Amino acid sequence: MLGLRAHQYWVLDGGLEGTAYRVSGGGDLDLAARPSLAEALERAVASGAHTLELDFTDVAFIDSTAIKVLVRAAVAVKERGGKLEVSVSSPNVLRIFAIAGVDRLFEVTLTLPTVPDEVEPV
Amino acid sequence: MGVVAASAVPRIDQMLRLDATPASLRVARDAAEQAASACGLGDAESYDFKLAATEAVANAIEHGRPCADGCIGMRVHEEGPGYLTLCVSDCGNFVPPRIEPADLPERGRGIAVISVLMDEVELLPGDNGTIMRMRKRLAA
Numbered sequence: 001m002l003g004l005r006a007h008q009y010w011v012l013d014g015g016l017e018g019t020a021y022r023v024s025g026g027g028d029l030d031l032a033a034r035p036s037l038a039e040a041l042e043r044a045v046a047s048g049a050h051t052l053e054l055d056f057t058d059v060a061f062i063d064s065t066a067i068k069v070l071v072r073a074a075v076a077v078k079e080r081g082g083k084l085e086v087s088v089s090s091p092n093v094l095r096i097f098a099i100a101g102v103d104r105l106f107e108v109t110l111t112l113p114t115v116p117d118e119v120e121p122v
Numbered sequence: 123m124g125v126v127a128a129s130a131v132p133r134i135d136q137m138l139r140l141d142a143t144p145a146s147l148r149v150a151r152d153a154a155e156q157a158a159s160a161c162g163l164g165d166a167e168s169y170d171f172k173l174a175a176t177e178a179v180a181n182a183i184e185h186g187r188p189c190a191d192g193c194i195g196m197r198v199h200e201e202g203p204g205y206l207t208l209c210v211s212d213c214g215n216f217v218p219p220r221i222e223p224a225d226l227p228e229r230g231r232g233i234a235v236i237s238v239l240m241d242e243v244e245l246l247p248g249d250n251g252t253i254m255r256m257r258k259r260l261a262a
Binding site for chain 2: 008028030031032034061063064065067068092095096099100101
């Protein structure tokens with residue numbers, strides 16, 4: 001992805017499909033990533049989607065400045081009866097959400113990477 | 123060559139001058155994580171330590187004021203007995219008189235997160251600015 005090396009993060013706007021709007025992210029989501037993340041989530045909220053699906057399974061790190069952007073989006077969709085869902089694959093990232101105390105506003109699911117059926121011997 | 127007790131010499135004492143821009147957060151994080159590992163903290167605790175460093179530096183960038191060199195200061199050092207200490211300083215005034223009500227929720231969240239991650243957190247007024255001093259206990 002363009003800019004990955006320079007920025008250490010990426011945010012991909014997956015757009016609206018049905019009633020769900022998907023945004024993916026990866027790398028380190030901090031103050032440097034906040035503008036991209038905020039833009040994508042503002043578009044997601046403005047789309048009128050019922051569910052904002054955030055695929056953060058490639059996120060290695062997130063801080064409270066990025067979580068605040070999620071909180072703002074979650075509040076906006078909840079006001080119209082919708083919801084925001086986040087999936088992560090790092091137990092450390094999951095723990096940050098718990099520490100930030102946002103578990104009442106939206107659901108964060110831990111999705112561990114799937115192991116292929118046939119693993120080549122190393 | 124003399125033999126010095128391990129506790130007498132800090133394994134880590136590093137000072138950084140960080141540009142007051144978001145790009146510095148990764149530098150702060152890397153330094154904090156390396157220091158934590160060097161002092162024997164485990165994966166989860168090292169992760170907490172680097173998160174605390176990120177929160178504190180982000181807080182200084184967003185709500186503090188950089189010094190004349192445009193930088194935020196960060197020092198990470200082992201402090202006897204048994205603490206890894208992280209200090210983040212800016213050249214703004216001491217926080218309480220300066221803090222705007224609109225800042226409180228966000229600034230508060232960052233500090234609340236830090237207080238869960240670290241064993242001690244203090245916000246100290248200095249002659250030339252504000253220092254956030256955080257300590258993480260090391261295994262005996």
